[in-house]
Amino acid sequence: MPAKTSEPEDQSPETPHYHGHRERLRERFHGAGPDALSDYELLEMVLFAAQPRRDMKPLAKSLLKTFGSFAEVIHAPEARLKEVDGVGDVTITQLKLIAAAASRIAKGQLQRRTLLSSWNDVLDYCRTSMAFADKEQFRILFLDKRNQLISDEVQQVGTVDHTPVYPREVIKRALELSATAVILVHNHPSGDPTPSSADIQMTKAIIGIAAPLGISVHDHIIVGKNGHASMKAMKLI
Incomplete structure (x- = not known):
């Protein structure tokens, strides 16, 4: 029996039911901008790269229900993330990459400006x-x-x-x-x-x-x- 925290194996149906949904999200992101997406939709897009052949909406909603917000999801301790069904090492790496990027960008802005x-x-x-x-x-x-x-x-x-x-x-x-x-x-x-x-x-x-x-x-x-x-x-x- 697979461990709870393992990520599901990729499946390769000829026409994945979520394929159109991913494309529509991408179109909205590029057309209307990130503010047009809800937290769970933005989180879905972050998770696309981690699990390219899986519907990410349920996992995104589960993570938000567990931790409360987009920011709290990406900053959550790894041990707690692993408790969420469907989250494995690849997904955690993707989330922590976003957290690290946010911190690096904020620090870069701080260093370029007069602080006060x-x-x-x-x-x-x-x-x-x-x-x-x-x-x-x-x-x-x-x-x-x-x-x-x-x-x-x-x-x-x-x-x-x-x-x-x-x-x-x-x-x-x-x-x-x-x-x-x-x-x-x-x-x-x-x-x-x-x-x-x-x-x-x-x-x-x-x-x-x-x-x-x-x-x-x-x-x-x-x-x-x-x-x-x-x-x-x-x-x-």
Whole structure:
């Protein structure tokens, strides 16, 4: 008996019943644009390459029902994806390729622009990179005096609800890179981006060490699948 997570073998009927459906989706995509397609239809098109001889509509709908949205599907942990009937290694590779491409594009846009004049790009990049991760990550964006990105580094990866952060290590790295400002970012896998008291205390500790050295902490952004929170906008720092 085949394993639940294995992908079905390709079948080769002379006229697959889904052939016309795929062509119609492609025509709508090219004619009306991607916004004309629903999440499950866009997901279907992503999956075409993974399973070229199978009707992908049921699998696309099953994935969306399981994870909630297109973004949550492509960022879902591999172990959970494998629990969905019909998903195997090839399909997972295709989904993770889309996730990696989205992150690479967002990072490229961030590096080409003055950071603080395109705040939406910062938020988009942070959400794309971290919002759907299943473990907490603490990321630092190091900036020069013109607020251009010098480096984007994940300093720590923790558990589902905690990441150890060492303020002196943050500032040590900023000095190594000759950064004059930083933006701190971390994610809440629970989905709720509300800062905790520990988040606020840790941020203030970093600011306390950075300020005498001429390093500004522009913000601490927390992202989750339900949105984002800016400590500066919330007047917490």
